[in-house]
Each structure stands twice: as structure tokens, then as C-alpha cells.
Amino acid sequence: MLPLLLLLPLRQTLFAPSSAPFSRLFTTRAISTSTSLWRPSITARTGAGAVSAVFGQTRGMKVRSSVKKLCDGCKSVRRKGGKYVYIICDKNPKHKQRQG
Incomplete structure (x- = not known):
């Protein structure tokens, strides 16, 4: 200052x-x-x-080189021909992740 x-x-x-x-x-x-x-x-x-x-806030997802489940509501999902691994959480939307 x-x-x-x-x-x-x-x-x-x-x-x-x-x-x-x-x-x-x-x-x-x-x-x-x-x-x-x-x-x-x-x-x-x-x-x-x-x-x-x-308009509500639309939350994106974190992109990490190594994804991991952060709580017991997180699920691991493989999409796009097994190219990406996604973590989708039912309890906390901040836990959404994509490996890439």
C-alpha cells in the first residue's frame, strides 16, 4: 500500500x-x-x-494426471473407448475429475 x-x-x-x-x-x-x-x-x-x-453456476471438472476417489460417493467410469477415466461423485460435485 x-x-x-x-x-x-x-x-x-x-x-x-x-x-x-x-x-x-x-x-x-x-x-x-x-x-x-x-x-x-x-x-x-x-x-x-x-x-x-x-442461470445457476455450472461446475466443471478437474483434469489430473492421476485421478482417485475422494469419498465413498465417488465412482470410477471409463468413457470414449477407454481413453479417459472419469470420477463422478453423487455426494459432492467438486469431486468430478477426468484423467488426461
Whole structure:
């Protein structure tokens, strides 16, 4: 974290009042654009709450060189002509794995 003494000159230049309305508009637009790029969660909260409730999170599977059963609900399955070994779990979806 930068000390406050180093941030003070930067803050004064960014938020200094200017006489030209165009430069003030340009500075405000640049600050808001960079903030939305850094923290997309700020802009996503405004109207995307209803959309995210409709679509659930789809969990993928881990790809490992050596798969193993992690609990008693995990099952080993061979698919695609025996090329891949899958671990599928009924109890915990985080345990899904594929060897490859």
C-alpha cells in the first residue's frame, strides 16, 4: 500500500477543479471508466442480479494426471473407448475429475 504522502499529489491532480468544462468532463469519464474496468462487480450489481438468479453456476471438472476417489460417493467410469477415466461423485460435485 502506498503511503498517503505519495498519494496526495496524485489525488490533487485528479480531483483539482478546472476552469474548462471539457477537461472536467474528460477527467470524470476517464476515472469512471477505469474504475468499472478494475471492479466489474460494482457495475454488475445494478441490473444483473435477476439474470444471475436464473442461470445457476455450472461446475466443471478437474483434469489430473492421476485421478482417485475422494469419498465413498465417488465412482470410477471409463468413457470414449477407454481413453479417459472419469470420477463422478453423487455426494459432492467438486469431486468430478477426468484423467488426461
